[in-house]
Amino acid sequence: xxxxxxxxxxxxxxxxxxxxxxxxxxxxxxxxxxxxxxxxxxxxxxxxxxxxxxxxxxxxxxxxxxxxxxxxxxxxxxxxxxxxxxxxxxxxxxxxxxxxxxxxxxxxxxxxxxxxxxxxxxxxxxxxxxxxxxxxxxxxxxxxxxxxxxxxxxxxxxxxxxxxxxxxxxxxxxxxxxxxxxxxxxxxxxxxxxxxxxxxxxxxxxxxxxxxxxxxxxxxxxxxxxxxxxxxxxxxxxxxxxxxxxxxxxxxxxxxxxxxxxxx
Amino acid sequence: xxxxxxxxxxxxxxxxxxxxxxxxxxxxxxxxxxxxxxxxxxxxxxxxxxxxxxxxxxxxxxxxxxxxxxxxxxxxxxxxxxxxxxxxxxxxxxxxxxxxxxxxxxxxxxxxxxxxxxxxxxxxxxxxxxxxxxxxxxxxxxxxxxxxxxxxxxxxxxxxxxxxxxxxxxxxxxxxxxxxxxxxxxxxxxxxxxxxxxxxxxxxxxxxxxxxxxxxxxxxxxxxxxxxxxxxxxxxxxxxxxxxxxxxxxxxxxxxxxxxxxxxxxxxxxxxxxxxxxxxxxxxxxxxxxxxxxxxxxxxxxxxxxxxxxxxxxxxxxxxxxxxxxxxxx
Numbered sequence: 001x002x003x004x005x006x007x008x009x010x011x012x013x014x015x016x017x018x019x020x021x022x023x024x025x026x027x028x029x030x031x032x033x034x035x036x037x038x039x040x041x042x043x044x045x046x047x048x049x050x051x052x053x054x055x056x057x058x059x060x061x062x063x064x065x066x067x068x069x070x071x072x073x074x075x076x077x078x079x080x081x082x083x084x085x086x087x088x089x090x091x092x093x094x095x096x097x098x099x100x101x102x103x104x105x106x107x108x109x110x111x112x113x114x115x116x117x118x119x120x121x122x123x124x125x126x127x128x129x130x131x132x133x134x135x136x137x138x139x140x141x142x143x144x145x146x147x148x149x150x151x152x153x154x155x156x157x158x159x160x161x162x163x164x165x166x167x168x169x170x171x172x173x174x175x176x177x178x179x180x181x182x183x184x185x186x187x188x189x190x191x192x193x194x195x196x197x198x199x200x201x202x203x204x205x206x207x208x209x210x211x212x213x214x215x216x217x218x219x220x221x222x223x224x225x226x227x228x229x230x231x232x233x234x235x236x237x238x239x240x241x242x243x244x245x246x247x248x249x250x251x252x253x254x255x256x257x258x259x260x261x262x263x264x
Numbered sequence: 265x266x267x268x269x270x271x272x273x274x275x276x277x278x279x280x281x282x283x284x285x286x287x288x289x290x291x292x293x294x295x296x297x298x299x300x301x302x303x304x305x306x307x308x309x310x311x312x313x314x315x316x317x318x319x320x321x322x323x324x325x326x327x328x329x330x331x332x333x334x335x336x337x338x339x340x341x342x343x344x345x346x347x348x349x350x351x352x353x354x355x356x357x358x359x360x361x362x363x364x365x366x367x368x369x370x371x372x373x374x375x376x377x378x379x380x381x382x383x384x385x386x387x388x389x390x391x392x393x394x395x396x397x398x399x400x401x402x403x404x405x406x407x408x409x410x411x412x413x414x415x416x417x418x419x420x421x422x423x424x425x426x427x428x429x430x431x432x433x434x435x436x437x438x439x440x441x442x443x444x445x446x447x448x449x450x451x452x453x454x455x456x457x458x459x460x461x462x463x464x465x466x467x468x469x470x471x472x473x474x475x476x477x478x479x480x481x482x483x484x485x486x487x488x489x490x491x492x493x494x495x496x497x498x499x500x501x502x503x504x505x506x507x508x509x510x511x512x513x514x515x516x517x518x519x520x521x522x523x524x525x526x527x528x529x530x531x532x533x534x535x536x537x538x539x540x541x542x543x544x545x546x547x548x549x550x551x552x553x554x555x556x557x558x559x560x561x562x563x564x565x566x567x568x569x570x571x572x573x574x575x576x577x578x579x580x581x582x583x584x585x586x587x588x589x590x591x592x593x594x
Contacts, residue, residue, distance in 0.1 A: 002390050003390040003391045003392075003393060005390075006386070006387055006389075006390030006391065007390070007391070010376070010379075010383060010386075010387050013379065013383065014376065014378060014379060017378050017379065018378075087372075088372065090334070090339055090369065090372055091367075091372065091373075091374035093338070093339050093357070094338065094339065094362060094365075094366075094367050095391055096359035096362040096392065097359075098357075257355070257357075258341045260339065260340065262334050262339045262340055
């Protein structure tokens with residue numbers, strides 16, 4: 001266990017080394033969240049509610065989405081794929097920890113840093129907006145908390161798996177930039193990150209309801225806002241989907257080790 | 265006799281390489297029609313290495329040295345052949361195996377670029393599960409041998425190439441590997457640093473009885489460290505034996521260095537051998553190996569000489585000759 005925590009903590013230490021990037025991320029998060037909320041305020045100008053959402057609830061929705069994004073979003077596919085192409089993963093492959101696990105632990109280390117950075121900033125924005133708008137009080141019962149933690153884990157595993165699959169595909173393909181974009185667009189549109197499900201056209205909403213990506217943003221926010229609760233069918237669907245992603249990664253990794261050319 | 269630590273039998277590693285036609289038209293054509301060719305990086309190589317040996321792996325660029333090391337360390341899956349390192353199939357990548365070897369590549373870092381080397385050492389300690397006391401003891405020995413105590417807490421990117429290489433070696437050796445693959449460890453280093461690393465490798469081999477395969481373009485590394493050498497060319501093994509045997513088998517000439525007392529014409533010396541250099545009073549002749557002593561005697565009777573030396577050609581020159589003769593045979 002110590003070797004895993006050592007890897008996580010070293011990635012956290014590494015993230016701390018980049019002080020300039022720390023400031024940039026802080027400013028970016030602040031700016032991004034404020035602009036997003038300003039846009040939705042403008043949408044709600046002159047109306048008290050839209051699609052069952054009051055202005056405070058929609059602001060709360062996007063603040064929660066920002067927090068979820070900070071916790072779950074993985075963005076390592078581009079540089080990891082470049083490392084694969086340039087044969088720079090040789091040293092990872094000779095270590096007695098499987099490469100995909102090293103990538104996971106590294107990402108957890110990185111993510112921990114951004115969570116510590118993004119959550120307080122989002123809370124600040126939340127407080128600032130709550131002076132003028134009724135953002136509502138978050139009721140956190142043990143059941144809601146359990147569902148939220150579970151769904152955050154699910155969201156993270158889906159994000160990580162998509163990014164890892166893009167990295168593994170780069171053992172065959174020239175680059176993962178296209179795949180990264182594809183991942184970003186799909187998750188943004190089909191998970192409820194960009195817009196709440198209720199604001200989507202009916203056909204799109206039906207599609208989103210069929211897909212598992214809604215468990216990344218829309219469902220956890222609905223759980224917090226007490227608009228929905230997880231059922232057995234949800235848990236089975238999530239479990240099946242994660243198993244499928246895990247099996248796909250294992251298969252790709254096995255094939256990738258045979259394919260690796262270790263350039264340079 | 266001891267069991268071999270490393271054994272390779274008929275190892276082949278072929279790569280499929282895409283050959284692009286030049287220019288825009290070539291790029292457009294490559295969208296639907298790509299020409300691939302097979303490159304035989306390693307082509308039917310066999311050898312065995314025994315515990316504690318330091319073996320020099322010699323070959324020109326692209327000969328297949330690094331590819332062989334990568335197969336031995338489990339990075340590459342072979343096209344065919346049997347490979348065993350410490351009784352393991354390297355490409356099974358079992359943790360028990362990975363904890364017993366290290367790969368050091370002069371052209372690739374394992375140290376974390378933006379952090380001090382000590383952070384990488386501590387990470388490797390955890391990853392290889394080295395006990396605290398053993399880690400501290402090994403680290404102390406290695407830091408003293410390489411004289412790096414004052415630099416291990418400085419960011420790696422701020423270190424010189426030589427300092428970085430020393431730290432790379434420490435990171436690779438903290439778990440006391442039984443087998444060490446060194447791929448061009450002295451590349452780009454100045455002569456002083458090359459010597460430091462050579463002495464270190466020799467000392468490590470003696471202290472830990474590690475089995476070492478070393479590839480290097482600097483024949484000085486091989487000459488100083490390795491009793492045995494394996495020479496490969498275009499993926500094929502062309503020699504495997506003691507380094508001295510290369511000299512005996514492939515050095516056709518010896519070098520006669522003369523210091524003349526009286527002026528002579530170059531044409532007079534050319535009757536005895538090939539004149540490589542002539543700058544009175546110094547002259548250098550290449551003479552057939554078997555007749556070197558006899559020719560030296562003849563020169564002494566014929567001319568007034570202040571000094572005569574019979575020398576072996578440099579190992580670099582012999583290896584060059586070996587590759588040239590292989591090329592002609594091919």
